[in-house]
Amino acid sequence: MTSLISDEQILLFSGSMMEVCGSSKVTLREFGCEQSLLSRPDGSASFIQGETSVLAAAYGPAEVKVSKEIYDRATLEVLIQPKVGLPSVRERSREQYVRETCEASLLLSLHPRSSLTLILQVLHDDGSLLSCFLNAACMALMDAGLPMSCLFCGVTCAIDTDGQIITDPTAAQEKESRALMTFAIDSKERRVMMSSTKGSFSVPELQQCIAVSQKASEKIFQFYRDSVRRRYSKNL
């Protein structure tokens, strides 16, 4: 009985996959980055994806408040500042996503009883904001020279009403989409470190989006590599 159902499901899945195959929207908008652009923080970076831009600053390892001290590793604090008004629940939840991703990649046990602070300031929101946060965060942590086990990047995928996958969607595309997913992917094995989803989608669609994100992550990691190479090169 169960085997029959699964056969049917697979047939259905392959049908939906055929649709996705012909997608031409799988592009990443132009992206840019500037590192150590602020003088006060230990590490800073601005990351731009199309029109979406985020400024990130990292402080640490530094003295920690006694109430926040963890005896065997550093305390990581992530703060997200919206452009207008005070941080709300949405910012808090995004802070948590970013914090958990950073905690997974940073070697926090090398700096016990100290504090790391990462501040993310929205400069302009035109879709894929969470992935931009993640990319800016990684660039700022790199700039601060904090030891990490791997790098990470964020990729946002949207599934529109026709079932097509759009990577790095703009705000207008996000609005029209049926489902929106953001994945944080590590640089070592291209594994998913964090996922955040909104809307409804099927299991194969999710797998497809993960596979696309893993492909897209290679482009972003190449960009990381290029920008670091440029930074430490002797001439432009």
Next chain:
Amino acid sequence: MKDTPLSNCERDFLLKAIEEKKRLDGRQTYDYRKMKIKFGTDYGCCFVDLGKTRVMAQVSCELVAPKENRPNEGLMFCNIELSPMASPAFELGRPSELSVKLNRQLERCLRNSKCIDTESLCVVSGEKVWQIRVDVHMLNHDGNLMDAISIAAITALCHFRRPDVAVQGDDVTVFSPEERDPIPLSIYHMPISVSFAFFLQGTYLLVDPCEPEERVMDGLLMIAMNKHREICSIQSSGGIMLLKDQVNHHDRKIASVKVSEITELITKALENDKAARKAGGRCGFAESVPQERITALKKEETSVEMTDVTDRASEIVEKAEVPSQTVPSPVVPVPGVGQVGQGLQDTWGLEEEEEEEEDEEGGEEQEEKEITMEVEQHEKDSRGGYFEFSPSIR
């Protein structure tokens, strides 16, 4: 996080240098640092760089009910966000002394000087007016925040466009930017704050102090002025005594020169941005990233290869176990009858009694144990499922 304190030798060095009319960054006494004004993609977003000090201002608006005593005047308020990004000494949460001071000065500079025509913000008298909100975020603190804030705030206000509204009877329609062009605010004048730092009991004076200079200064005088040489506000802090003449002639003259310079710069920046927007070119923060810097890199739009994506996804899906479709349904022996504790053996009473009996050894107890076990067995029967009367229980 705490800020690193300034050491005594640094303090002495700075003061000695000021005495010799020298400054850390090679400026003259009345020089401003290099100023840069950039605009964001949306209207009312402005970045100001004053040397290494960097602030961002964003203006937004919404329709609210006016104050009762002023039914046909719009509202405006400022919010200065001392984000920990700018300096590790800034903390989120409760407003610090500095943030209150800056907020107060900005409100006096913008609101109390009536630089904005608040009456033009009225939509329906006594019911709906526009509330203009100015959010200023500190991005990097390298001294003289107030000047950077005031420049950013007034430039953002000049740059801002509010949506057009139409009133027909009681209906208020707000048009989106696509339907009707947004309207700029009507601004009468541009007040700009100029800071003077005093050292050694007011003997020495510096314009636009940087962060280390701010730490060793004795007093600060902030004069907000517009290009018509009208003073909008004066605030002196730090507890130094200033002579009337010193403020009146000396500082006012310097301030008026600086203000006219800055105003010119702002109008030029606004014109440039307007021209860029009219030309239809892209503008905003994304465009303003310097390309010539070694720390910056930009990449054009790239497509993601999709060759084996479908195969991989289908492979994973095929490998994955299909979640079971059947849900175990509860077995109901007799419909409409409540059940308690079906199936599981109750070992609570048993263990205790067994332990007790292990302690007391003897033949008589053994017999007793058997009897108690029998009784319990009966009890268990009656407990299982529902109660029923049968002759076996006595």
